[in-house]
Amino acid sequence: MNNDPLFHAGWIRFNEQRWGLMAEPLNLEPDKGDGWRLETVLYRNRHGRLVTPPRNPHLPIDFQCTSERPASRNRRKRLALTRLAEYLQQCEFGGSLSLSSVADDVRPFEWANMAARPRYTYHLDIATREAAIDPNARKKARKCRRLGYRCEITEDYAAVADCLAGPEARKGFDYRLDAGELARLAELMGPEHFVCFLARNGEGEAMGTRVCLFVPGGHALAWSAGMKTEAMKDGVNNLVAEEALDFFDRQGCTVFDFIGANIAPVAEMKEAWGGRLVCHYAISQRGIRQLAREAYVTARTLMKRESK
Numbered sequence: 001m002n003n004d005p006l007f008h009a010g011w012i013r014f015n016e017q018r019w020g021l022m023a024e025p026l027n028l029e030p031d032k033g034d035g036w037r038l039e040t041v042l043y044r045n046r047h048g049r050l051v052t053p054p055r056n057p058h059l060p061i062d063f064q065c066t067s068e069r070p071a072s073r074n075r076r077k078r079l080a081l082t083r084l085a086e087y088l089q090q091c092e093f094g095g096s097l098s099l100s101s102v103a104d105d106v107r108p109f110e111w112a113n114m115a116a117r118p119r120y121t122y123h124l125d126i127a128t129r130e131a132a133i134d135p136n137a138r139k140k141a142r143k144c145r146r147l148g149y150r151c152e153i154t155e156d157y158a159a160v161a162d163c164l165a166g167p168e169a170r171k172g173f174d175y176r177l178d179a180g181e182l183a184r185l186a187e188l189m190g191p192e193h194f195v196c197f198l199a200r201n202g203e204g205e206a207m208g209t210r211v212c213l214f215v216p217g218g219h220a221l222a223w224s225a226g227m228k229t230e231a232m233k234d235g236v237n238n239l240v241a242e243e244a245l246d247f248f249d250r251q252g253c254t255v256f257d258f259i260g261a262n263i264a265p266v267a268e269m270k271e272a273w274g275g276r277l278v279c280h281y282a283i284s285q286r287g288i289r290q291l292a293r294e295a296y297v298t299a300r301t302l303m304k305r306e307s308k
Helices: 009-019 070-089 107-111 135-146 157-171 179-189 229-234 236-250 264-271 288-307
Strands: 022-028 036-044 061-065 114-125 150-153 194-200 206-214 219-227 255-257 276-285
Touching: 009 022, 009 036, 009 179, 022 070, 036 070, 061 070, 070 107, 070 114, 107 114, 114 264, 135 236, 150 236, 157 179, 157 194, 157 206, 157 219, 179 194, 194 236, 206 229, 206 236, 219 229, 219 236, 229 236, 236 255
Parallel strands: 219 255
Antiparallel strands: 022 036, 036 061, 114 255, 114 276, 150 194, 194 206, 206 219
C-alpha cells in the first residue's frame, strides 16, 4: 500500500481532467534482482513537458527495499534515485518538479546537471501528538468551543469554497477550486480518501474549513485550508486542526503533513503543532534562465555583504 494519497487513481484523474495533463506512472527496478523498487507519477502538459500540476504539493514517490541494513538501503536508494534522475534528464521540463520528501538524497539530480531548491513542511506523528503539541494550540481550540463553534465533516462544498475564499482575499492568491470542483474530487476519491472539515459559529455560519486527502493507515495531507477573517481571532484554525487530527487518528493514519512551511507567518503557526520539520526539493533543469537566476542571487548576496 502506498502511504501517499497523491497516488490515488481518483486524484490522478482529477489532475488530468482539471488541468488538461497526461499522467505518466513510472516504475523503476534494478536490471537484475528485486532489491529495490521506486514508483512515482509524473505529469506532462499538452506540449509533452513534465510539470508539477497546480495544487499538488509534490509528486508522490514510493521507495521499497528488501534490506533494512542502513548501508544496503542507502546504496539502493541512491541507485533508485539515480535511475529516476537519468530518466528525467531525457525529458523536457515545463517548470520545476516538486518531489516527495521520500527523495531525500538530491545528489543524483545535481549530478545529472539539475538544480535543486529546498522546500519545507511539517510532519506530525499522529499517535504521539499529545506530547508534541504546544499547549497554547489546544488552549485556542478550547476557546473556540467556548465561543460556541462546532466542527463537522461536511459535503456542503459551497460553504467550504466560501471559507477558502478567506485567505484568497487576504493573501491575494487563488485556490482555483469552486464548489463544483470540490464535489467532483470528492466523487473521484471517495470518503475513504477525501474529507472536508467545516467549523460553524453559534449562529450556524460557516467560518473555517480544512480539506484533506488521506490514506487509512498511511499519510494525511492538509491540502487546503481557509478561515474567514473575522473568525481568526477566535482560534477557529486550531479547532479545525484538532478535529482533523482526532479523525485521522481514528482512521489509523500515521503522519499528518501540514503541507508547506516556507513563509514565516505560516511556519510559525504550523510549528506549534509539534511536527518534525521535513525538507523536500523542487528540481529544475539548468538552462540560460536558471543560470541567470543563480548569477543574480549570487550577485545580490555579494552586494549585501559589501554594504555591511
